[in-house]
Amino acid sequence: MKEKLYYNINLEQSTTFHNNATFxxxxxxxxxxxxxxxxxxxxxxxxxxxxxxxxxxxxxxxxxxxxxxxxxxxxxxxxxxxxxxxxxxxxxxxxxxxxxxxxxxxxxxxxxxxxxxxxxxxxxxxxxxxxxxxxxxxxxxxxxxxxxxxxxxxxxxxxxxxxxxxxxxxxxxxxxxxxxxxxxxxxxxxxxxxxxxxxxxxxxxxxxxxxxxxxxxxxxxxxxxxxxxxxxxxxxxxxxxxxxxxxxxxxxxxxxxxxxxxxxxxxxxxxxxxxxxxxxxxxxxxxxxxxxxxxxxxxxxxxxxxxxxxxxxxxxxxxxxxxxxxxxxxxxxxxxxxxxxxxxxxxxxxxxxxxxxxxSEIGSDALAREEHFIITKDEKKNIHGIAWNPVEREGSDISLSYSFDLEPGEYLIVTKLVDESTCNPLKTWIDMGSPAYPSAEQIKLLQECSRPQVRTMRKKITENTLSLDLTLSPNALCYFSIQHIEPETDRGYQPERIRGAR
Incomplete structure (x- = not known):
């Protein structure tokens, strides 16, 4: 059964976090x-x-x-x-x-x-x-x-x-x-x-x-x-x-x-x-x-x-x-x-x-830290987070539901997902027969399968709350960021009329 966890985050809270990962x-x-x-x-x-x-x-x-x-x-x-x-x-x-x-x-x-x-x-x-x-x-x-x-x-x-x-x-x-x-x-x-x-x-x-x-x-x-x-x-x-x-x-x-x-x-x-x-x-x-x-x-x-x-x-x-x-x-x-x-x-x-x-992207100014995630903010008040779900033997998905207290406006949400389905070159290598000496074509495929799945979403909030839900399968790792944006639209550009733009 999927574990569901709920968190409310505001930009004024803080917690101890010393990020020395790249020293x-x-x-x-x-x-x-x-x-x-x-x-x-x-x-x-x-x-x-x-x-x-x-x-x-x-x-x-x-x-x-x-x-x-x-x-x-x-x-x-x-x-x-x-x-x-x-x-x-x-x-x-x-x-x-x-x-x-x-x-x-x-x-x-x-x-x-x-x-x-x-x-x-x-x-x-x-x-x-x-x-x-x-x-x-x-x-x-x-x-x-x-x-x-x-x-x-x-x-x-x-x-x-x-x-x-x-x-x-x-x-x-x-x-x-x-x-x-x-x-x-x-x-x-x-x-x-x-x-x-x-x-x-x-x-x-x-x-x-x-x-x-x-x-x-x-x-x-x-x-x-x-x-x-x-x-x-x-x-x-x-x-x-x-x-x-x-x-x-x-x-x-x-x-x-x-x-x-x-x-x-x-x-x-x-x-x-x-x-x-x-x-x-x-x-x-x-x-x-x-x-x-x-x-x-x-x-x-x-x-x-x-x-x-x-x-x-x-x-x-x-x-x-x-x-x-x-x-x-x-x-x-x-x-x-x-x-x-x-x-x-x-x-x-x-x-x-x-x-x-x-x-290397999240800095050290932490808003919240728990068993499955760390959330920080930068000097521009952009939010950065990393969540994880390590499972050595048997385990299930976890669902992390965040509610962020933010000013009304438009926001860009970015997620970068690393899990066993989307970023797993080891599986690809095994699938191709575990070649000891991969060809140039095989190496290219392995490199392509070693990249996170990147997704973006634009949200407009009229009140003071932005919600973000993450589901992490066993052994998943996910980076996310939330950035306030000021949209700029060229004269005559109508995204709603473009297939795949919304």
Whole structure:
């Protein structure tokens, strides 16, 4: 049975809403930015959504060729090569992106061990010489200051490492060793300019409460620089592996948010860190790039719900990732491989692409926020809203009936609908036989099926109420706007006499 919900909205009411959806976006390792498809996907994302920052792994991995050593008079010496970094960062900045710099992983010639992670073998061991690691960090930041100017570099957040509480990302998940790395690195960063902001510990959800509390105790007791706290958040349980794919159950949005609220409480329990920014430098539904949920309308509706709430406790939350040029588990076998991106290879937006596009349009001046929607107004008193209906297993439509208190006049109503019938390229790909290597014609069709259904309506109200009814099927996502208009009619133009114009 369809659930019916009724709401009265006026332009004088308000509610708390911090819209940080576009502060940062994630990417695979930085070397991938040298590829044409990567550039094209990111350019399209920036044109439609426009994120402010970008964060990815592999800054110091060997495929970026930053750190090299040579022997002179029997002594090993280091030299630095910033050619690839410059190509990547120059490209980011040309698209309006600032780096959210992740300092890692370990160059082979500086690594204390052989442990690596991912298809591309990022080394995840501590440095064999902490002074040489500090020298590398300092040389890199000074290069950026020289190239981009200190006024620019101080606007980049710096994060030390990635998920050190997981043994794959940091040898043995050695807490004390990570604290040493953090101290050395944060002081190296600050030595370049004390205004540069640095933070950590970039933990994920394994023993995260103990790690966060111990990390802050370490920083407090040892006067170690920290300007913000970082962590990651994913919304699925342990995976079941089937062939190339992994399937997981979703946690409820409340359980997801409770984990973040607990981190917020831990930070605020330290008087010197109370209110300190917490940045979620990775989040998504699933933490594996092999889960088809990332390609679904369910993902889009669920993420929209999170985007409406995460700003309550987080300074930012970076979706992992913008595109599917991504190789942690190897190169995907098909365009719909369950990878993290907002866009598949072949330039096909997934439904979640529109979650971020819609949130980029609505601002932060909220009139109302509920479990299924957020409504805002802009400086011109236009109304913007996003509504969603995530259903993981079985569910029904919901009907949202709004009554807006507005001045008499004429209004343009726009709706953009993303649901399993109107904007579902995954279904189209399955319908065409799940081709691993779609032809140009098939890619064109997939792109056509990846767009929201846009509808417009003009309403004239003589009293002070405008009604709008939305019906959302399971896993639907809908953007809507209401704009006051002053109609202009050319002499002799009579829409009532034109078929299809009314």
């Amino acid at each position: 940062c976006i994630g990417t695979g390792r930085l070397n991938l930015a040298l590829r044409t498809e990567y550039h094209n996907q990111l350019k399209k994302v920036q044109e439609d959504i426009h994120f402010d920052h970008i964060r990815g792994h592999g800054l110091f991995c060997d495929d970026m060729a930053v750190y090299r050593t040579y022997e002179e008079d029997g002594i090993e010496k280091a030299e630095y090569n910033f050619s690839y970094i410059d190509l990547v960062f120059d490209d980011y900045r040309s698209m309006g992106l600032k780096p959210f710099v992740e300092l890692g992983f370990m160059p082979k010639n500086l690594a204390s061990g052989e442990q690596t992670i991912f298809y591309w073998k990022g080394n995840t061991t501590p440095p064999k010489d902490y002074q040489k690691w500090a020298d590398l960090v300092i040389a890199t930041i000074k290069h950026w200051i020289s190239r981009y100017g200190i006024d620019e570099v101080i606007t980049w957040p710096f994060e030390v490492w990635n998920e050190p509480n997981l043994p794959g990302f940091w040898k043995g998940a050695d807490m004390e060793e990570y604290f040493k790395l953090y101290e050395v690195t944060s002081k190296a960063v600050k030595s370049c300019d004390p205004r540069i902001r640095v933070g950590g510990p970039a933990i994920c959800g394994v023993d995260d409460e103990r790690w966060l509390r111990c990390f802050l105790e370490f920083c407090s007791n040892n006067r170690v620089p920290i300007d913000f706290v970082t962590r990651h958040a994913y919304a699925t349980e342990m995976p079941e592996r089937v062939g190339h794919y992994e399937y997981q159950e979703l946690r409820t949005p409340k359980v997801f948010m409770d984990e973040l609220r607990e981190s917020r409480k831990i930070i605020d329990s330290f008087p010197e860190y109370k209110g300190m920014e917490m940045h979620i430098t990775e989040f998504n539904t699933s933490y594996t790039p092999l889960n088809p949920i990332h390609d679904t309308n369910l993902n889009a509706a669920y993420v929209a719900r999170l985007l409406s709430e995460m700003g309550d406790v987080c300074a930012s939350y970076s979706y992992w990732t913008f595109g599917d040029v991504f190789e942690e588990a190897g190169v995907a076998y098909t365009p719909f491989s369950g990878c993290f991106g907002l866009m598949t290879n072949g330039m096909i937006p997934k439904p979640t692409y529109w979650s971020f596009s819609f949130f």
